[in-house]
Amino acid sequence: MFYDQAKIYVKGGDGGNGVASFRREKYVPEGGPNGGDGGSGGNVIFIGDEGLRTLVDFRYQRHYKAERGEHGMGKNMHGRNGEDMTVKVPIGTVVKDAETNALIADITSHNQKVIVAKGGRGGRGNAKFVSSVNRAPTISENGEPGAERWLELELKVLADVGLVGFPNVGKSTIISAVSAAKPKIANYHFTTLEPNLGVVRLGEGQSFVMADIPGLIEGAHAGAGLGHDFLRHTERTRFLIHVLDISGSEGRDPLEDFDAINKELALYKPDLAEKPMVVAANKMDLPGAEGNLERLREKLGDEHLIFPVSAATTQGLEPLLWHVYHGLEAMGPVVFETVTAEKHMDVRVTGKKEERFRIDRDEEGTFVVSGAEVERHVAMTNFENEESVTRLQRILDRMGVDQALRDVGAKHGDQVRIRELEFDFVEFGGDYAPDPDEADNEE
Structure with missing residues (x-):
């Protein structure tokens, strides 16, 4: 099962307590205050890990709490700081506050670190409260509580190219033919219930990541079928391959399919419809394909490049892949905006x-x-x-x-x-x- 959503609780470690203590030594009848400070609590830190692919680990552990700081001691000895808790998450994880839905972080690179729950500072010992009018204070502070919150984690697949189209048009067959991915393939709708990733290698140092986005249906933008669960994965792709059953073997008109899927993408997020796109006219080896291909060419004209392919026989796939690769090269490296947790957490009201x-x-x-x-x-x-x-x-x-x-x-x-x-x-x-x-x- 592909787990791409999770809700977890995180808490930074509490700060250690400060101590009230006084110097007590022979021949020092009026020793001053020497209470040490408590140590700061540890932080809960998310680290991006390119080796992880799902959020399944968060299904079995939902609570994460960092270590608290040690208490202060006499003789001005400060408590040890609490250890940070590090939690590995897949690349492409978006972290939001579950209560406010505010964006906390976007994990987009390997080893990227984000503090999601800050530890509390240690309390001060009485040595810190000496003033001109109070030379022997007995005051000491407790440690500050660590920040705590519920988080919503959402994984958006990071892929260069996304295959979109109605169910059973051949997306899984294409990705299995051009990469080492082995998705489940069968002749019924929604065989694919999770995104499949595959690395397409064309030559030495020439490769890209392709994602088979599970089949969409009309109304997906409003959550129909499995729409919202899968449309989010198209947001990360830079290039879309619109796969059509050009033979109409499912009893649908491929031209109507093309309009319907593009409409769903635009309604979900308008910028998805603006991504570079080519059309893979699949199942060219079946009857009726040639006639529908001519109709599609007349409809699209120069708007989108059409590649006649047959995933079953691999006919036409190589020119399609090389075109996509050169298109990605022309775009340059992808740069995701990284939002750090510090911008969204531990905000204290000041001013009036x-x-x-x-x-x-x-x-x-x-x-x-x-x-x-x-x-x-x-x-x-x-x-x-x-x-x-x-x-x-x-x-x-x-x-x-x-x-x-x-x-x-x-x-x-x-x-x-x-x-x-x-x-x-x-x-x-x-x-x-x-x-x-x-x-x-x-x-």
Whole structure:
């Protein structure tokens, strides 16, 4: 079975926790803070591998999580960074965010690396929180959680040439005749249920990759039959060979077939109809082929070059292949635009205060504060340390969370939730004055 779609979960490693520690040595009665930082979590990295052909591996393993960073230690010893998790994917894999459908990456070359889930940074130890007014801080941070998301993987076959046409017109026979590919061939529709790739070798250093795109039908652009599953594979090809049953052995008119398939390509994606195309008038060894060939020539004129061929006897295939090869040579090497994951992940809102977080209210009346920045501060707070909790209160006030809660109607004693943290909204009865030294340590 050819697996060309998959949905998986990825998570970067959490950062290690920082530690609160003080120097304790003989003859050093007032040793300063020496708590080390936690290590950063590992990233989940996709690597293009030209040896893979399908996404079948993701059918059996759907969760991928990188290693977390080690916790910091005393004597200013930092934790070790977590190991990256590398995942091999076939060339031609498109990676999208499953929730937003945003494009994250397009894997188009061997050994191309893309970070799809970034690891969290390590929390800082108390040695990093020394200030002019606090020479012995007990604050330490928890590690930042690693990024996590569900991904949609979609494989689009990378081939130079695509064979398109109705079912049972001879595409599989052609690719088996000109390459080492051995597709299943039988005299019924949809014998081919997956794209077949074959390398066509014409001479020393003269070759190209051909894909047998499974048979299309009318309405394929709208998903009829197996349309969407297969039309995507035509997007990667640079050259199309439109295969027609010129003998009409299936009871269809080859001229009508030609118009129908071209219409499906244009409706699916208009630029597909603009790709260079030649026509392979197949089954020339059958009765009725000569008459239909003349009709096709009259219809197309100089619009498309027609090659009369017989895949069963290999008649006419060599001139067709050489024409396609020279056409590819004239186009030059293919260059795919590569979109990196960094452009689409770990985006934090900056600028206006009201854009840094949002406040909603759930069915029970609890005020829910959400946003990447505010959730990150909560996740990295050590709630077992009073000084760390006080620092979080200062940060939320500086971000404008307290005032925003008042603006939406929060009263003293109302429930507020940020991530898993739930607390009562407290009014202190006066303006809150944050610690001016906190600005140096907040980020």
